[in-house]
Amino acid sequence: MRNNIISSGGLYSIFFVSSMTGAFMFVSSSRSEVANSDLILLPLAFTLILVITSIPIMVYVKRFKSVGILDACTALSPAAGKITALLYCGIFILGSVRTVSRLDLFVSSVIFPEVDMSVYMLVVVAACAFASSYGLAALGKMGKITAVFFVIASVVILVSLKGELDFLNLTPLFADNPSSFLNASVLTASYAVEVALIPLLLPRLTGNKVKGFYMWLLASYIGITVFAFVIVTALGFYANTQIFPTFTLSALGEIGLFQRLDAIETAVWILGIVVKLALFLKCSSMTLCYAFTGMGKRTALIICSIITGLSVVYISQNIMRFTFFISPAQTAISYGLLVVAIPVAVITADAIKGSRRRYEKKAS
Amino acid sequence: MKKRLRSISMLLAATLIITVLSGCDRLGTELVDLMIIQGIAIDVTDSGYTVCVQTLNNAQSSFSNGENKAQSPSLEYHSEGETVAVALENAVTISGKEPMYAHNRIILIGEKAAKRGINDILDFFVRDYNTRPTVPIAVAKESDAKSVLEAKIESDLISSVVLEDILKRSNLFGRAVDARVLDTVNYSHDTTAALCLPAVITREDGEYKELSLDGTAVFNENNCLTGYLSDDETFGLMLINGKTDKGVFSLITDNNETVTLVMEKVNTRVEVAVNDEGVPEYSVNIYASCDVNEYLNGRSGHLGREAIERISQSGAAELEKLALASLSATLKDLNCDCFRFGRRLWLSNRKAYDGLEPRWKSVVGDIPYTVTGRVTIRRIGEESFLN
Numbered sequence: 001m002r003n004n005i006i007s008s009g010g011l012y013s014i015f016f017v018s019s020m021t022g023a024f025m026f027v028s029s030s031r032s033e034v035a036n037s038d039l040i041l042l043p044l045a046f047t048l049i050l051v052i053t054s055i056p057i058m059v060y061v062k063r064f065k066s067v068g069i070l071d072a073c074t075a076l077s078p079a080a081g082k083i084t085a086l087l088y089c090g091i092f093i094l095g096s097v098r099t100v101s102r103l104d105l106f107v108s109s110v111i112f113p114e115v116d117m118s119v120y121m122l123v124v125v126a127a128c129a130f131a132s133s134y135g136l137a138a139l140g141k142m143g144k145i146t147a148v149f150f151v152i153a154s155v156v157i158l159v160s161l162k163g164e165l166d167f168l169n170l171t172p173l174f175a176d177n178p179s180s181f182l183n184a185s186v187l188t189a190s191y192a193v194e195v196a197l198i199p200l201l202l203p204r205l206t207g208n209k210v211k212g213f214y215m216w217l218l219a220s221y222i223g224i225t226v227f228a229f230v231i232v233t234a235l236g237f238y239a240n241t242q243i244f245p246t247f248t249l250s251a252l253g254e255i256g257l258f259q260r261l262d263a264i265e266t267a268v269w270i271l272g273i274v275v276k277l278a279l280f281l282k283c284s285s286m287t288l289c290y291a292f293t294g295m296g297k298r299t300a301l302i303i304c305s306i307i308t309g310l311s312v313v314y315i316s317q318n319i320m321r322f323t324f325f326i327s328p329a330q331t332a333i334s335y336g337l338l339v340v341a342i343p344v345a346v347i348t349a350d351a352i353k354g355s356r357r358r359y360e361k362k363a364s
Numbered sequence: 365m366k367k368r369l370r371s372i373s374m375l376l377a378a379t380l381i382i383t384v385l386s387g388c389d390r391l392g393t394e395l396v397d398l399m400i401i402q403g404i405a406i407d408v409t410d411s412g413y414t415v416c417v418q419t420l421n422n423a424q425s426s427f428s429n430g431e432n433k434a435q436s437p438s439l440e441y442h443s444e445g446e447t448v449a450v451a452l453e454n455a456v457t458i459s460g461k462e463p464m465y466a467h468n469r470i471i472l473i474g475e476k477a478a479k480r481g482i483n484d485i486l487d488f489f490v491r492d493y494n495t496r497p498t499v500p501i502a503v504a505k506e507s508d509a510k511s512v513l514e515a516k517i518e519s520d521l522i523s524s525v526v527l528e529d530i531l532k533r534s535n536l537f538g539r540a541v542d543a544r545v546l547d548t549v550n551y552s553h554d555t556t557a558a559l560c561l562p563a564v565i566t567r568e569d570g571e572y573k574e575l576s577l578d579g580t581a582v583f584n585e586n587n588c589l590t591g592y593l594s595d596d597e598t599f600g601l602m603l604i605n606g607k608t609d610k611g612v613f614s615l616i617t618d619n620n621e622t623v624t625l626v627m628e629k630v631n632t633r634v635e636v637a638v639n640d641e642g643v644p645e646y647s648v649n650i651y652a653s654c655d656v657n658e659y660l661n662g663r664s665g666h667l668g669r670e671a672i673e674r675i676s677q678s679g680a681a682e683l684e685k686l687a688l689a690s691l692s693a694t695l696k697d698l699n700c701d702c703f704r705f706g707r708r709l710w711l712s713n714r715k716a717y718d719g720l721e722p723r724w725k726s727v728v729g730d731i732p733y734t735v736t737g738r739v740t741i742r743r744i745g746e747e748s749f750l751n
Contacts, residue, residue: 109493110493111493113493127377130373130377168704168707168708168711169550170711171710171711172710172711172714175714235546236546236550237549237550237553237554238490238497238546238549238550241490241491241549242490248497251496251497251498252497252498252546260496
């Protein structure tokens with residue numbers, strides 16, 4: 001049982017790793033310019049969006065203390081509990097597929113373009129499924145260690161780029177249409193679907209949940225802003241031409257005899273993906289078990305892993321299939337459902353039920 | 365039992381990863397079968413491009429003593445194609461070896477190719493996963509790139525290595541612009557700035573040839589070669605752009621003393637102000653901290669306070685002269701903005717920039733500017749002290 005308890009430090013470390021992995025794996029798209037000073041303001045904007053949109057979750061945490069969101073839904077209606085569990089499962093499988101597909105895109109675009117990396121991606125999914133079988137406590141500890149690695153690797157890369165910064169690569173703020181900045185902020189915030197894990201794992205979460213949440217947001221904001229600043233000033237317009245600008249950035253760095261520090265980034269990046277994916281697979285299998293009472297934990301984990309693996313192999317063959325997984329509609333709907341709609345619905349239903357109960361008590 | 369099963373599965377996974385997934389996709393390729401590219405020379409034909417790919421001669425360096433004097437340390441492969449990528453692929457086919465671009469030291473562009481424009485040349489080096497963004501690019505002045513790369517220099521030297529060293533060293537001392545693939549892309553996409561690349565030449569040196577830097581090639585708004593800057597104009601360009609910390613220059617003071625100064629630190633500030641007519645005015649302030657490396661006054665080498673004062677003033681005047689010469693050559697003669705003046709205006713006064721940007725080319729030659737130099741003497745060398 002202790003294996004399935006995670007400290008808030010561990011969970012928010014995984015969240016931090018997930019945000020930094022997102023920054024490391026930042027895919028430049030034709031939708032918005034990368035080499036633009038707006039990119040430096042983007043973390044502030046999406047952090048504010050996260051703070052605002054997470055209010056329902058924070059209210060939920062205060063109100064329900066240690067009751068998980070699935071149990072709260074089931075208390076309102078057993079069918080609602082199962083449907084919510086299935087929604088969680090589906091969206092976290094989507095998140096897993098997006099994470100592994102990005103890795104696949106990276107490896108097959110930048111590292112080994114001539115090689116079909118599908119088998120390697122299946123090995124990664126299998127390894128993450130194996131890691132998740134160790135339980136939440138182990139994942140939390142792994143998250144903390146990985147977060148330390150991320151910080152060290154980031155500092156090494158950033159220090160190595162000191163001489164590359166050119167302030168003439170900056171641009172006036174909002175030189176493009178401000179609405180594209182707003183769209184990019186909403187889209188980037190919606191990638192942080194892991195926030196929805198807080199009410200899901202509430203019964204298994206120890207420590208200060210609210211303080212840890214804001215600490216995570218602050219750490220991610222600082223980390224991503226620094227990377228954005230260095231991308232804009234060191235790469236300039238060149239960042240627009242690169243599919244993975246952060247990786248290109250690390251390829252520029254050198255310290256003394258050591259050149260091409262991209263190897264460091266690749267290593268910590270894959271480690272981060274393993275941690276994030278293991279947590280997502282664990283949570284999707286937990287919710288699948290919840291939806292189908294009687295299904296074994298192992299069976300659920302295998303099912304979720306197979307769906308993720310097969311989806312990744314399917315997407316790998318065509319770049320257009322990947323674009324669906326980073327499409328604003330898909331990510332925004334997923335985020336809106338899990339982070340805003342479901343907690344708001346549960347809080348509202350519970351409040352109505354509570355007031356009705358009080359009314360009935362008074363009446364009797 | 366469960367523990368043992370876990371250990372066995374972990375061992376199996378580790379074995380699988382070590383044997384199948386470690387190393388790179390070239391795991392089965394012998395070193396001699398790799399085409400370790402050192403330099404690429406690109407020229408144009410009527411129908412496309414010719415490339416000369418200089419590679420390490422792996423057979424030469426695979427001898428037990430590390431080298432075989434009978435063979436050249438490098439090999440050159442030539443090919444043609446409609447595009448740079450096709451021409452390079454054809455060179456690979458000729459060699460029969462697997463190309464390795466990651467070790468490429470230089471991309472050399474022939475003058476004709478540079479005049480035709482470098483946008484189409486660049487795309488392969490930006491897009492291909494194996495090429496690096498830090499590879500320097502240079503123009504073969506008044507010749508084709510192939511003849512520079514294939515120049516017969518000392519037998520145990522590789523021209524690409526020599527060229528890379530020349531460019532690095534010269535860049536450090538403000539004599540060659542820093543033009544890597546990354547910088548080239550940035551300048552070529554800047555609508556107002558002009559791309560500048562170092563120009564290299566070959567000189568006769570007895571039996572062999574000597575590779576040398578010869579100023580800077582300047583490109584117009586279409587990224588086609590439009591002219592060259594001299595060595596001193598290049599130095600002025602580097603000073604204004606704040607791209608050099610070191611550098612050596614000589615001067616003659618009012619007292620007819622010849623002095624050589626070594627710059628130890630340079631700090632440049634370029635300010636832009638828009639006047640009432642909406643015209644941007646630029647003021648360039650160059651501050652250099654220098655050491656006296658040589659002092660020739662026909663007598664002893666003692667330096668007094670007055671002499672140091674004179675040297676400082678003459679040094680400042682010399683820096684101003686270098687900067688003004690560079691400004692005049694680029695803005696007035698070549699009608700190009702190599703100083704990113706347009707971008708500086710964009711960052712400080714967007715409204716004024718938006719009005720001027722479409723006709724930047726026509727206004728760039730009339731831009732008013734002032735240059736102020738300041739030199740501080742940091743050290744005077746070992747010979748005596750202030751008297």
